[in-house]
Amino acid sequence: MFKTIGFLLFALIAGCSHLDRHSENEIGAFNNASTQSGITVAAQLNTLYGRKFANCNNSNSQPAFLCSGVTLRVTVKDPANQYKVWDPSPTSIKSGGVSFSYLRADTNFGRLAWGYGNGFILYPIFEAPADKIDLDYLCSYPMDGWTWHRSQTSVCVPHRDYPVQSQLCHNAGVTTAEQWLAVWNISGGNPNLRQCGFDITDDRNALAAPAFYQSLRAKSLLGATGFNGHNETIIKTWTPGRPNTFPIMAFFYIYGGTDTKPLADAQYNQRDFYNSTNPKIVVPIIRLTPANSPTGVATFTFVAADQVVTQ
Template sequence: MCRIVVFLLIGLLTACSQPASQSPDVIDASAVQSQRMNGPATATYLTTLYARKFPNCNKVDSQPAFLCSGVMIRVTEKDPNNTYKVWDPSPTSIRNGGINFSYLRVDSNFGRLAWDNANGYILYPVLERPATTDQLQTLCIYPMDSHGWHRSSTAVCVAHAAFPEGGHCQDANILTGEQFKAAWDKAPDNKNKRQCDFDVRDDRNTLAGPAFFQALQAKILLGAAGFREWNDVLIKTWPAGQPNKLPILAFFYLGSSTDPTQLADAKYNQRDFYDSTNPKIIVPIIRVELAASPTGTATFTYAAADQEITQ
């Protein structure tokens, strides 16, 4: 996959030659990249990202859909001692080289977040992140919870030692959602550990976009089982201590949670991020409601009362 900076240059050149009426999966990122959005605009933008059912970005197979659509979401737990930052890599991520997210989209819903946690943060899509933030590298996606802690302590997107079929899907000749479902259904036990990952690394070029889209198709085909569990997206571990360079779009909490500490933790994280950045950055808190069914709709809401800091 060509470097994203090349994509942006190509996108700009292409835009100059296109008619004014563009197809809905061709993205004009300039409005988003120019500045960070306020809270209401962020909620609207998340709703838009969630609704984009793109097979790829800009009709280019080397641009997987996560670059311009969907909601890349990570659950976190606040340090009770208030020492580490939730946006920095954990010791586990430093050892194995990857940070876990889930990817939520209207055509790839799930009804639970990892570990049943109810707060965390959401990233900008790569092609629409603020220009001053880093380009994070997405490595692979598992249609279901990867059980990564059982796979390796020193690497991500790898097979469990006992289940070699659980490496990259292309190495097992699994290239479509249908083939993934067949392998999942055939597995006699340990389905999560046996599942392969769809490899979307940059160097896969035009194979990366179709691989990511087929991972979304696999989750749909798994039906109720797919909806009961989150998917796993591994992003390459980034350096700690650089909050201004992180493309964090929002902190969030689940509105369905009855635990008041979830919003309290989101408020703490918003304040902590603001205090840690220079120049100061206010990242809004968004209330997320997951879909109630595979064909339902998640919602993203901004409320002034939820904010520790307001713009």
């Protein structure tokens, strides 16, 4: 729904006035093919990472995740081989949501969830090829929400120890990054569980984009603390077993160090995805080099030697 609304709204606005922050050539320029070359994907990711947008198309009903930033999920192959890394786990099917992180130049982090070293990256909805499904973004925690401790059967809900403070932010009286930070900084307790999550669902309309942007600002306000931990964005569980229409942009691995497992895992996932699709789809492996400070720059690089499946 975001994709349709965004297109119509942008067409209307563009016909009436000049948008100096987001040009027609800048947003939606990537979605002209179902399979992109690895070099092109890396360039797109660097562009998306650098877009520090408050929203898309200057519209408060279009959150910035639709057209900017990098939404990624760390993965580990299921030992029982019951589900693919790009599909929801049984735990996520039960809870109704899947955890991702959102990386952008103004919301850097130097460490992925659980210290893992590989995973996959989603297309932003406005940049996705036309044959990919739209995923539903539900809520955004500026830091790891420890959501597995909150509930096993639902997402974006409060923790029992903080029934008021840890609910959806607007219900807790929190609408700005500064208000969120004040709750995080309360002495004692567990700030990850105490924090509220910003509601970014489609039906919030003109409140969705400001809520998401405040979640990004809140992480930035934490400085080194924010950089040393990842944020958490919950996306509604999707139907598994449909790889051809799933909006996966790239597999990635963290570059640097001597551990070869992250690349090997990414290579396994690339081959597994290729073999699972019909017609076949090659999803490139991208090297992610994280920023080394809150104000540093992360980079995305395509290296031909990393690929085990080629077009």
